Amino acid sequence: MTSSRSAVSDRLPEFPWDRLVEYAERVRAHPDGIVDLSVGTPVDATPEVVRHALAAAADSPGYPQTIGLPETRQACLDWLSRRLGVTGLGLDAVLPVIGSKELIASLPSHLGIGPGDLVVQPALAYPTYEVGAVLAGARVLATDSLTAIGPERPALLWINSPSNPTGKVLPVEHLRKVVSWCRDRGVLLVSDECYIELGWDPEHRPISVLHPDVCDGSTDGILAVHSLSKRSNLAGYRCAFVAGDPSVVAELLEVRKNLGLQLPGPQQRAMIAALDDDTHVDEQHARYAARRTTLRTALEGAGFVIDESAGSLYLWARSGDDRDCWSLVSWFAERGILVAPGVFYGPLGANHVRVAFTATDERIAAAAARLG
Numbered sequence: 001m002t003s004s005r006s007a008v009s010d011r012l013p014e015f016p017w018d019r020l021v022e023y024a025e026r027v028r029a030h031p032d033g034i035v036d037l038s039v040g041t042p043v044d045a046t047p048e049v050v051r052h053a054l055a056a057a058a059d060s061p062g063y064p065q066t067i068g069l070p071e072t073r074q075a076c077l078d079w080l081s082r083r084l085g086v087t088g089l090g091l092d093a094v095l096p097v098i099g100s101k102e103l104i105a106s107l108p109s110h111l112g113i114g115p116g117d118l119v120v121q122p123a124l125a126y127p128t129y130e131v132g133a134v135l136a137g138a139r140v141l142a143t144d145s146l147t148a149i150g151p152e153r154p155a156l157l158w159i160n161s162p163s164n165p166t167g168k169v170l171p172v173e174h175l176r177k178v179v180s181w182c183r184d185r186g187v188l189l190v191s192d193e194c195y196i197e198l199g200w201d202p203e204h205r206p207i208s209v210l211h212p213d214v215c216d217g218s219t220d221g222i223l224a225v226h227s228l229s230k231r232s233n234l235a236g237y238r239c240a241f242v243a244g245d246p247s248v249v250a251e252l253l254e255v256r257k258n259l260g261l262q263l264p265g266p267q268q269r270a271m272i273a274a275l276d277d278d279t280h281v282d283e284q285h286a287r288y289a290a291r292r293t294t295l296r297t298a299l300e301g302a303g304f305v306i307d308e309s310a311g312s313l314y315l316w317a318r319s320g321d322d323r324d325c326w327s328l329v330s331w332f333a334e335r336g337i338l339v340a341p342g343v344f345y346g347p348l349g350a351n352h353v354r355v356a357f358t359a360t361d362e363r364i365a366a367a368a369a370r371l372g
Contacts, residue, residue, distance in 0.1 A: 009207065011134050016127060016344040022030035023333045030336025035367040036296070038338045039297075040313050041092060042233040042357035046335040047280035050232060053273035060265040066257045068241075071319055072268040076226075076241045083197065086210040088217055094245040095253055096263045096271065098240035100194050100227035104128045106189065108136035110255045111248070117155035124346045126164045126192065154183050162199060162206050162311025165345045169202070169204040169310045175214045179337050183221055190249065194240075195229040197281060200292060200312040210244060219244045230313060231281050232274040233321040239271040288313060291364045292356040296332040298368035300353065307352070315355045328353045336369040 020038060027034045067073075076094045080086035097103045105128050108119060115288060119133035123144045133140045133156075141149065161170035184191040192211035199206045209215060210224050223244035229235035242249065243254070263271075274280075296306055296315055305319045317339075319328060325341035331340045340356075342349025357364060 008138055013130055023329055024338055026333045027338045029031040035337045035363045037356045038340045040358045042235050042358055043360050044232050044233050049277050050270045050274045054266050054270040057269035058268040064262045064265045066262050067253055070270050071272055073095050075272040075275040085210045086208050093249055094241055094243040095249050095344050096241045098263050100225050100240040105132040107173040108132045108138055110252055113138050113155045118152055118356040120154045120157040121159055121349050123167055127156045145327050154187050156188050157182055158190055164312055165314055166316045167309035167312040167314055169206050172213055173208055188221055190223045192225050195312040196289055197231045198310045206311050210344050221245055224246055229275050237267050294364050294368050295357045298371040313356055313358050316317055317355050318352045324350045325350055325353050337367050
């Protein structure tokens, strides 16, 4: 058993955050304490309306169903319509899940993707796309070019807008092209839209792949993944959902039922409350906008260039002389600031660092002062 377990772990890419440990130790030695802008975990309070809903549902002795409560699925549909303009979906087109990362990591395996299959992901990408493909035994191609895929028909193609790490927002025209390409070849298209309510540039507004302007009102061959971790400060609740093609959702449901993957009832009630309330989302967006402005101004004042970054919770920064990302990580560490090296997300990130603006106002102000 030991050798088989090792064989599985040996296939996985190196866990990137382990490589930051030595830099984190240096950062913690700063006399004014660490400013951690690396992982991007929410630090603000979970909304009161959500906490009340969770507490009210605390008496939950029975097993939840994998398919989720009808009220949970309806809240997802209502939110998709109200906030994203996605229409025409029924309850059979949405499935609540335990965390978007968990879903992304397990999706290829749960859909029967395996050895011999190809999974395509963005050239700069959230590492979990690769992890999910590798665990399924599939091959991975990291590219933003459809022509680079060649004649082969992938089993799954990932897109991510706004992007983690770059914050790039894909325009409608590009999304329509990808949808058409996938449909012509029978390729499942999965869009990671976990940052879709976190856009910052009016000229580059995030749009869902399920929006009628993108998919022409048909969800055939398309899934979208959504998370409440960032928009509602619910990372600790592990609340997420997947929506789209009812036939693919049904396939996921059958597999997940057999695995006992059930979003707990109290979390579902909290999820309903979070999706139904827009006020806390708008307030959090304003907090992040202010932190983003403070940090971007400080970075540019220190000579950094900010690329992309029209959405998400990160600034994609490089030095004016294009130093490599590990040199930049060290430069920030000397000032008590921990950032993520761009190479964590692919070779094209070798001269960038990802700088999160999810720290408290006080820590963002401390970072700006140190950069100044």
